[in-house]
Amino acid sequence: SHQTIAVTHQDGITRIVLNRPEVMNALNRTMRLEIAQAFNDLPEDTRCAVLTGTGRAFCSGQDLTDAEAGLDVGRVLREEYEPMLAAITGARVPVIAAVNGVAAGAGANLALAADVVIATESAVLIQAFTRIALMPDAGGTHIIPRAVGLARAKGMMLFAEPLSAGQAADWGLIWEAAPDAEFEARVAARAAALSTGPTRAYLAVRDALTASGNNDMAAQLEVEARLQAELAATEDFREGVAAFLGKRAAAFTGR
Numbered sequence: 042s043h044q045t046i047a048v049t050h051q052d053g054i055t056r057i058v059l060n061r062p063e064v065m066n067a068l069n070r071t072m073r074l075e076i077a078q079a080f081n082d083l084p085e086d087t088r089c090a091v092l093t094g095t096g097r098a099f100c101s102g103q104d105l106t107d108a109e110a111g112l113d114v115g116r117v118l119r120e121e122y123e124p125m126l127a128a129i130t131g132a133r134v135p136v137i138a139a140v141n142g143v144a145a146g147a148g149a150n151l152a153l154a155a156d157v158v159i160a161t162e163s164a165v166l167i168q169a170f171t172r173i174a175l176m177p178d179a180g181g182t183h184i185i186p187r188a189v190g191l192a193r194a195k196g197m198m199l200f201a202e203p204l205s206a207g208q209a210a211d212w213g214l215i216w217e218a219a220p221d222a223e224f225e226a227r228v229a230a231r232a233a234a235l236s237t238g239p240t241r242a243y244l245a246v247r248d249a250l251t252a253s254g255n256n257d258m259a260a261q262l263e264v265e266a267r268l269q270a271e272l273a274a275t276e277d278f279r280e281g282v283a284a285f286l287g288k289r290a291a292a293f294t295g296r
């Protein structure tokens with residue numbers, strides 16, 4: 042069992058819940074290792090993972106009382122943050138970040154590493170780093186300018202102000218800001234959809250979009266051809282076409 046997270050599994054959906062509510066789910070070494078391990082060792086029949094937080098915060102970023110981390114930040118980022126983020130961006134199922142409350146610093150960028158971010162309307166994202174004289178890390182300087190453009194990325198990072206979930210959705214930084222009363226139901230509906238969908242197609246979407254950041258059109262056409270050829274050989278593609286022609290709902294298995 043875990044010290045800093047709680048992991049539950051039901052109906053093909055694994056929920057990974059950050060569980061240090063007394064510090065707004067701040068990231069310490071144990072939590073970074075446990076998050077990485079949870080995403081790397083998802084239960085066999087997982088088809089969707091949901092990352093969320095206990096209490097009123099999603100995650101407040103680096104635990105600022107963690108003296109050990111402060112000693113050698115470069116090592117901490119390379120040996121603990123990078124594997125954690127790689128476990129999420131490389132998860133073998135689609136990942137939803139369900140941002141239940143404030144997401145600050147590396148906590149915000151942890152959420153943005155997911156495939157789909159759904160935030161409750163009262164949540165805010167804060168690129169808090171420059172408030173303590175650091176710069177954004179945990180992938181923020183990669184993902185944010187690509188999502189919102191340089192002007193907004195710089196404003197977020199220089200002013201370090203809370204960005205409302207609604208503004209984040211309007212800017213294209215997250216998928217959806219859901220009214221607080223509907224948040225849990227919307228997350229559950231999206232998780233249910235992804236957990237019964239064509240998993241390999243979802244991962245190909247992720248791979249292609251990730252590759253697009255560095256490719257020109259010709260290179261990206263080749264990525265599409267390679268990934269699509271793999272998908273065309275899957276059971277789910279056969280099922281998808283058969284269901285369409287049979288005018289029935291497809292029953293995808295993730296194979």
Ligand code: T3D
Nearest residue numbers: 064065067101102103104105106110114117145146147169
């Ligand atoms: O160092 C390295 O290894 C480099 C890596 C850096 C990555 C980073 O993430 S740097 C950025 C670190 N995070 C922050 O700077 C955010 C710090 N937290 C806040 O700004 C605020 O707490 C929030 C905006 C998240 C929430 O504000 P509010 O007013 O709703 O709550 P609060 O009262 O500030 O916090 C509640 C408690 O959580 C409080 O403890 P207390 O007084 O009840 O005993 C507070 O100290 C604690 N807490 C919140 N964030 C952290 C934390 N404790 C440790 N580390 C935190 N990051």
